[in-house]
Amino acid sequence: MKILRAGAAVAATAAFTLGLAACSSGGSGDATGGSSESSGSGGNTLTVWAWDPTFNIYAMQEAEKVYQQDHPDFKLDIQEMTWDDIQTKMTTIAQAQQYDQLPDIFLVQNNAFQKNAINYPDLFAPLTDSGIDFTEFPAGVAAYSTIDGVNYGVPFDSGTAVNAMRTDILSQAGYTIDDFTDVSWDDYITMGKDILDKTGYPLLSGQAGSSDMIMMMLQSAGASLFDDQGNPTIVDNAALEASINVYSEMVKDGIFTEVNSWDEYINSLVNGNVASTINGIWISGSLQSATDQSGDWAVTDLPALSGIDGATHYSANGGSSWAISSNADYALASDFLKSTFAGSTDLYDTILPGAGAVANWLPAGDSTVYSQPVDFFGGQAIYADVLKFAAQVPSNNTGVYYYEARDAVSAAITKIMGGEDMQTALQEAQDTVEFAMS
Amino acid sequence: MTTPAALTELGDTKKSMKRPKGPSPKLSPAARRRSLTGWAFLLPAAALIGIMMFWPMFQALILSFKTGRGTNLAFADPLWFNYTRMLHDEVFIQTIKTTMLYLVIQVPIMLISALVLANILNNPRLRFKGFWRTAIFLPAAISLVSYSLVFRTIFATDGLVNDWLLALHLIDGPVNWLGQPGTARMVIILGLLWRWTGYNMIFYLAGLQNIDPTTIEAAKIDGAGPLRTFFSVTIPQLKPMILLTVIMSINGTLQMFDESFNLTQGGPANTSMTMSHYLYKVSFQNNPNFGYGAALSYVILIMVAILAAIQMKVGDKRD
Numbered sequence: 001m002k003i004l005r006a007g008a009a010v011a012a013t014a015a016f017t018l019g020l021a022a023c024s025s026g027g028s029g030d031a032t033g034g035s036s037e038s039s040g041s042g043g044n045t046l047t048v049w050a051w052d053p054t055f056n057i058y059a060m061q062e063a064e065k066v067y068q069q070d071h072p073d074f075k076l077d078i079q080e081m082t083w084d085d086i087q088t089k090m091t092t093i094a095q096a097q098q099y100d101q102l103p104d105i106f107l108v109q110n111n112a113f114q115k116n117a118i119n120y121p122d123l124f125a126p127l128t129d130s131g132i133d134f135t136e137f138p139a140g141v142a143a144y145s146t147i148d149g150v151n152y153g154v155p156f157d158s159g160t161a162v163n164a165m166r167t168d169i170l171s172q173a174g175y176t177i178d179d180f181t182d183v184s185w186d187d188y189i190t191m192g193k194d195i196l197d198k199t200g201y202p203l204l205s206g207q208a209g210s211s212d213m214i215m216m217m218l219q220s221a222g223a224s225l226f227d228d229q230g231n232p233t234i235v236d237n238a239a240l241e242a243s244i245n246v247y248s249e250m251v252k253d254g255i256f257t258e259v260n261s262w263d264e265y266i267n268s269l270v271n272g273n274v275a276s277t278i279n280g281i282w283i284s285g286s287l288q289s290a291t292d293q294s295g296d297w298a299v300t301d302l303p304a305l306s307g308i309d310g311a312t313h314y315s316a317n318g319g320s321s322w323a324i325s326s327n328a329d330y331a332l333a334s335d336f337l338k339s340t341f342a343g344s345t346d347l348y349d350t351i352l353p354g355a356g357a358v359a360n361w362l363p364a365g366d367s368t369v370y371s372q373p374v375d376f377f378g379g380q381a382i383y384a385d386v387l388k389f390a391a392q393v394p395s396n397n398t399g400v401y402y403y404e405a406r407d408a409v410s411a412a413i414t415k416i417m418g419g420e421d422m423q424t425a426l427q428e429a430q431d432t433v434e435f436a437m438s
Numbered sequence: 439m440t441t442p443a444a445l446t447e448l449g450d451t452k453k454s455m456k457r458p459k460g461p462s463p464k465l466s467p468a469a470r471r472r473s474l475t476g477w478a479f480l481l482p483a484a485a486l487i488g489i490m491m492f493w494p495m496f497q498a499l500i501l502s503f504k505t506g507r508g509t510n511l512a513f514a515d516p517l518w519f520n521y522t523r524m525l526h527d528e529v530f531i532q533t534i535k536t537t538m539l540y541l542v543i544q545v546p547i548m549l550i551s552a553l554v555l556a557n558i559l560n561n562p563r564l565r566f567k568g569f570w571r572t573a574i575f576l577p578a579a580i581s582l583v584s585y586s587l588v589f590r591t592i593f594a595t596d597g598l599v600n601d602w603l604l605a606l607h608l609i610d611g612p613v614n615w616l617g618q619p620g621t622a623r624m625v626i627i628l629g630l631l632w633r634w635t636g637y638n639m640i641f642y643l644a645g646l647q648n649i650d651p652t653t654i655e656a657a658k659i660d661g662a663g664p665l666r667t668f669f670s671v672t673i674p675q676l677k678p679m680i681l682l683t684v685i686m687s688i689n690g691t692l693q694m695f696d697e698s699f700n701l702t703q704g705g706p707a708n709t710s711m712t713m714s715h716y717l718y719k720v721s722f723q724n725n726p727n728f729g730y731g732a733a734l735s736y737v738i739l740i741m742v743a744i745l746a747a748i749q750m751k752v753g754d755k756r757d
Contacts, residue, residue: 091726115725119507208617209705260594260616267596400507404724407708414707418619428528435527436724 044073046333047103049081049089055285056107056156056320059351063340066347070339083109087116094120104328105337108153110144110319111402117147118400125324127151130334132342140219140395141360145321152323154337155360158281159319160390161216161302165276166201167378168296173198177298180276182313185217185246188303192255201275204250205268208258211410212317216278217243220315221308222394225405225433230397232405232437234430240409241422242305248417278302280317281386285356288376295375299382301389314392319360358386401437408432502732507725520733529708530734533716536623536709537692544627545687549680552635556642557668571643578637586700589629590616619709622702626710629697634690638683645679646672681753685746692742713738 050056057078064076086106093101117124128150134142137155145153165177173195192203206213223239226232250256259265268274270290287297301313322341324333340347348364351357365387373379408429415425505514524530559571592598593615600612615621657667695714698704704711721731
């Protein structure tokens with residue numbers, strides 16, 4: 001009786017855990033449900049997955065119009081899908097080998113590109129024969145979607161990092177934006193303390209436990225968490241240690257306010273609680289929602305790490321690339337991308353003022369639209385400046401285990417801020433990443 | 439959810455079904471038809487459970503012996519590689535500790551306060567009983583994700599709690615509740631208490647209403663005070679219900695995912711991450727390692743099963 005009941009309990013608890021077990025069983029029937037679109041079936045229609053109606057979807061719609069000028073029958077079927085959903089769908093489709101469920105073109109986060117293309121090589125079509133000239137993109141950006149020398153993605157939005165500052169707060173403390181141009185982090189901190197004393201405004205804000213800031217500093221010196229062979233280089237990484245030192249000093253001095261969520265971070269900018277922010281240029285969209293601060297902002301390059309070889313004032317954060325799926329009408333899809341995102345100044349001239357989408361395609365920078373002054377940034381032609389920065393961003397190896405390494409480094413930073421010895425914490429992080437890779 | 443009562447029933451029906459099968463297997467045509475009808479009714483549900491639950495579970499077991507990234511899965515060498523691997527997984531060991539911490543702190547507080555609340559609500563002289571009952575139970579009707587997000591907002595650095603504490607001059611500056619290991623875990627435990635206490639209270643209330651009032655009266659006549667009555671008369675009669683809630687709570691805590699995922703995102707430095715959250719991360723957020731994820735889910739299953747078995751053994755003295 002008792003044994004029977006225990007058996008029944010095991011069965012019952014088994015049922016509880018099942019949800020989890022089923023989750024990890026690799027989705028045997030999941031992919032077939034849901035989308036019934038017949039993508040890649042030829043004709044003149046391409047299916048596209050992208051996630052932001054005001055940004056990348058808008059850009060796709062404009063690209064459709066551009067391509068329609070020469071190909072009147074051409075049509076896009078754009079499906080809105082968040083990045084998390086695209087990632088889950090890709091995983092499920094690849095695990096179930098149901099590649100016919102893929103659209104023709106989909107947007108991929110740059111930081112996740114390597115991971116997906118290496119784990120699931122059958123998802124992507126190589127762009128070797130597409131005729132797209134990848135030398136017209138900054139090397140650092142194209143590198144995200146290049147595996148073993150083969151390009152798999154057309155870089156779309158620029159993640160080029162900018163240091164956007166409130167000139168009104170700076171002038172209260174007697175500074176101008178020029179004082180923050182081409183400086184080192186040491187100077188930056190000194191001036192930051194001064195501004196905090198005089199005005200009470202911290203310079204920066206950011207999510208606690210997010211390593212975005214550190215990763216930007218690392219890339220600005222061309223450094224990464226991995227060497228060229230893909231081995232983790234978290235310990236004995238001078239650039240990383242310098243970055244962590246700068247970061248923790250800024251937090252301790254109160255120059256950098258840590259908040260808990262992305263919303264809080266955006267609020268700190270829009271509500272005018274901080275004097276500046278350092279992030280990818282896409283942040284300008286959020287900044288400009290604070291119309292009352294119009295004219296008070298200016299953009300310059302990043303501070304550089306002192307005493308680190310190859311340290312520059314240029315970096316990147318985020319950004320995404322268009323990939324052609326293995327299931328696509330390859331000829332049409334590649335020609336479409338080649339004639340639009342990798343070949344149409346008109347397209348970029350439309351989407352820049354329309355959505356603030358800064359091109360990665362270098363020839364677009366010659367357009368006059370880029371040299372237009374932007375009122376919100378006090379008449380500065382910020383997009384032209386951003387393109388100049390973009391061309392100088394050092395490339396670094398993100399690798400397959402980028403997310404694991406980032407998480408591990410974030411955890412290490414939290415521990416270091418909590419008083420743990422840096423070497424120990426970084427060694428633990430390295431062990432965690434090596435474990436994940438084993 | 440299978441309650442102990444249902445389990446007993448299950449046992450009993452099995453026993454009673456055995457009886458006619460015993461010496462004479464011959465059934466009258468009418469009895470056979472009845473039996474077949476019964477099986478026909480059982481079949482769809484049983485088949486669904488078999489196909490949608492036990493078959494994937496079996497596949498997950500197979501999967502847990504495989505290793506590799508993404509689609510490049512192959513049987514591991516040795517087969518139990520994933521299971522030995524987790525012994526060296528610092529993050530997983532930390533998630534076990536965190537989950538156990540939640541278990542040890544949250545479950546007793548929750549069950550004791552549920553018991554106390556149930557007793558107060560069971561008092562026949564209490565007014566507005568329906569209101570109190572609804573108010574206390576209502577959190578259990580709220581989606582785990584939405585309440586997690588609400589708690590996240592309340593405990594933000596510029597959130598409600600900090601505003602109140604600052605207004606009362608209890609703190610000098612905003613506390614980063616979700617940014618420190620100790621307070622982040624505390625917020626999760628608070629959230630769990632808020633969400634689940636009322637839920638368990640309803641079970642106790644139901645149990646209390648099944649207690650024969652004459653037993654309590656008899657205790658009173660024998661001169662027992664309210665405390666004595668509670669511990670010596672009420673609690674023993676509530677035992678099956680307590681056992682049920684303990685098993686369910688342990689189960690729920692061991693498999694907790696939503697709070698860890700939505701409230702703290704496992705942070706800071708993975709200190710508030712639960713086992714299930716880590717399993718999700720291994721399978722979907724990091725480089726997909728489905729074999730290892732499946733192995734982790736089996737270890738959670740085994741832990742739940744062992745704990746439940748101990749509970750049944752310790753808690754049930756009726757046999």
